[in-house]
Amino acid sequence: MLSEQELLEGCIRENPRVQEQLYKQYASRMFALCLRYSSSRMEAEDTLHEGFMRVFQSIGRYTSTGSFEGWIKRIMINSCLKKYHANKHMYLKQTNIEDFGQLNEEYHPTGYDKLQVTDLLDMVQKLAPGFRLVFNLYALEGYNHKEIGEMLDISEGTSKSQLSRARQILQKMLGYEKHQTTDV
Amino acid sequence: MSEKENNIDNLFKGGLDGHKPDAPEGVWGKLSEDLKGERNFHPVDDLFYDRLITNEAKPPLNVWGRIRNGLGNRFDAGIYNSLDGFEHTPPNWIWQSLAFILLLNRRNRIRRAVVFVTGTLGMLAFISLLQWGLYSTVPSFEVNETKEVHKLKVMKGGVANSRQLEKSNTLMHALGGNEFGSKANNKNKFAKNKDKIRLAKVERQLMVTGGNLAESKSELDLIALSAYPIFRLQSTASSPNANLQTTHFRLRTNVRLSGVKAPSAKRAKTATTSPWSIAFLASANHSFRSLKGAPRNEYLLIRNSSEKAKTTLSYALRLKYNLSNHLFVSTGISIVNRGEKAEYDFKTQQEAQTMVGFYINGVYELKPYKYTFTQDHKQNAENSYAYMEVPMAFGYRFDYRYFSIQPTIGVSAGVLTAANGTNLTMELNPSLVSLDEVKKQSMNRLNVGGNISVAVSVNMGKKLNFLVEPFYNHSLNNSLINNMDVKQYFHSKGILAGLEWKL
Structure with missing residues (x-):
């Protein structure tokens, strides 16, 4: 396996074998990330394609100040955000929050060990695009509401509200109410 | 430090060195809460984070195919670039x-x-x-x-x-x-x-x-x-x-x-390693001249109205040496033809004296007689002056994919090799101007000038370029001998064109 430096130098020289090696090395992790940010597998494939194209085209600008994987990850997230901004006008129909009740702050999800990763992914993908992005950026990437607001061009309050709603929906999907009733 | 204090130090050092007590429970919880600050993670977040953050998913095979196709020509270019030589x-x-x-x-x-x-x-x-x-x-x-x-x-x-x-x-x-x-x-x-x-x-x-x-x-x-x-x-x-x-x-x-x-080993060894190149160029030279120091307006008037700039052919053999990827110097030898086309048509009035015989009181005497006569000067001429010059230029090359642009600046020094035609001479008598054959003796044998040019070099092959180079040459010295009252400076502009071979 090539070192990170060798990968960088090879990709700058546009060596196709090294480009393929870089793709193989990071594709699985990045595809998992794209799946979390997309509503379907096909959309995730498109985002992965666009993201890696941007990686190869702008690899000369990587300054080695942060981790290389972090830089690729950031490009992938930006590709997801770009896709979101481009299709924002299509997302008028948001998920009806009222259908999912109120968020229980004391809720501790347990007993979900048998739940498959694909099930969780499926739940995230079912979220409305805005909710999905905010949830991913806050809960999984660790951005704060101010940063998310700047990324998505929304207010900090909207970010908080969307996160709360995303959690409600996921809680509902996890079957919290049913789970609670059964326990009682 | 006293011996007693040293003993105390050793006692504590011996007793505590390597001691690793377990941290009390709840410290990390408190610490992580403090680190989170305003951040408030819900248990739902934790569930998804724990299960998804390390998840990997193999993308379908066609994604790499699409990326590779998207890289398009660069894919091929990458292959070729990696094969140096x-x-x-x-x-x-x-x-x-x-x-x-x-x-x-x-x-x-x-x-x-x-x-x-x-x-x-x-x-x-x-x-x-x-x-x-x-x-x-x-x-x-x-x-x-x-x-x-x-x-x-x-x-x-x-x-x-x-x-x-x-x-x-x-x-x-x-x-x-x-x-x-x-x-x-x-x-x-x-x-x-x-x-x-x-x-x-x-x-x-x-x-x-x-x-x-x-x-x-x-x-x-x-x-x-x-x-x-x-x-x-x-x-x-x-x-x-x-x-x-x-x-x-x-x-x-x-x-x-x-x-x-x-390529064969021989070709690979010599390929593009030499910084030298040689060019054979020809140019259409449009030469014109400026006059300074003429004492009489009449003289300037006749010359400016009768003489016109002339286009002549010049030839050059040029050697170029690349100092770096962009900078170069060039020299060589040029046969430069300059001249003008003249259509003289003017009249001059001259005073003359002759001896006229008169009978005065029956005696024949010769007396001087002064008179004025008008003389027509009509003549067409093609004046040409050939110089052999050595140019020295300094240039910078802007490289593009199929061509390069090369602005240069330099000087040239040349000697007069031939001069033909008819020229307007100014006699010592300021009232007289006349035509005379152009003679090398009346010309300054040396010519020094400044050159600027912008060459466009089109890549025709790995070693062959086609050059088109508009230029301007400004003479810095008088083309006539210095004891004449008038000073004449030749300037020329034109376009050089030819082939350049990289050695």
């Missing part, structure tokens, strides 16, 4: 042109045979590549769809005009259907009255592409073989009356073979 001659355009010609000729049996053979070979090659594991990248599956809609107005009794008929036939021909026939045939085919027919071609292609790069020690050092089986579905829809619904299924395989030929 190799001369590449990808003959793609030849294959594409041949394929185009073959595909144009629809009725040719040879074409069908060639398509069948290449298709079979291509499929076999493709299967072999997969079988032998030579296939270096994942296959790419693509579905393309193109749609072409053509509207045709049909007037009563047939097609409206010949241009529309031609367009329709072209389309129908491309679709593999029958051409529209004469008006009589159309009568049966189309509606009786004015109607519009809409022809549409919908073409779907399922492309399976792949390629292999294999290095060998044969004459072709790199072989790129790619096979493209193409499954094509064509369907045609038109107005119901025309009954032109057709569907075609085709399976075609395109094969592309391109090679990278390695």
